Amino acid sequence: MIEFKGNVFAFTDGKGLWSGAQERISLTRLEVPYVNEEEDFAELRVYFHPETWNVEEQGLIYTDEFFLTGIRNRLVMDVKFSRAAADDVDYSEQGMQGDDYVSFDVGKLFLDEWLEVPGNTDHL
Numbered sequence: 585m586i587e588f589k590g591n592v593f594a595f596t597d598g599k600g601l602w603s604g605a606q607e608r609i610s611l612t613r614l615e616v617p618y619v620n621e622e623e624d625f626a627e628l629r630v631y632f633h634p635e636t637w638n639v640e641e642q643g644l645i646y647t648d649e650f651f652l653t654g655i656r657n658r659l660v661m662d663v664k665f666s667r668a669a670a671d672d673v674d675y676s677e678q679g680m681q682g683d684d685y686v687s688f689d690v691g692k693l694f695l696d697e698w699l700e701v702p703g704n705t706d707h708l
Contacts, residue, residue, distance in 0.1 A: 585705045586614040592662055594654035596645055603643030610636040616706055624692040629685040630655055639683050646681045669697040
């Protein structure tokens with residue numbers, strides 16, 4: 585797990601299939617709760633403060649391309665992933681989205697850098 589310290593945000597532009605809301609969303613942490621046996625595919629969860637996004641009222645962030653771009657940029661700027669590893673992140677399926685997190689699929693490029701991030705408490 586990687587916790588964000590201070591004010592870290594990503595934005596929606598309201599052009600996703602599940603929401604028309606344009607918001608600034610406060611991010612709290614990153615977790616990788618699942619990794620396949622080959623360690624070349626996993627789920628990344630990006631958690632947010634529910635007071636900055638309410639899924640019941642605003643819908644799912646899922647499919648908002650502006651948010652995805654923001655997450656990739658946060659990974660590069662704040663977590664120090666390479667651009668290639670950050671671009672190895674894409675939305676998972678709709679049924680995997682949560683009330684306080686957005687679920688993403690990640691591949692080997694991402695996973696190769698995940699455990700090297702300073703402060704990461706995850707162990708594959």
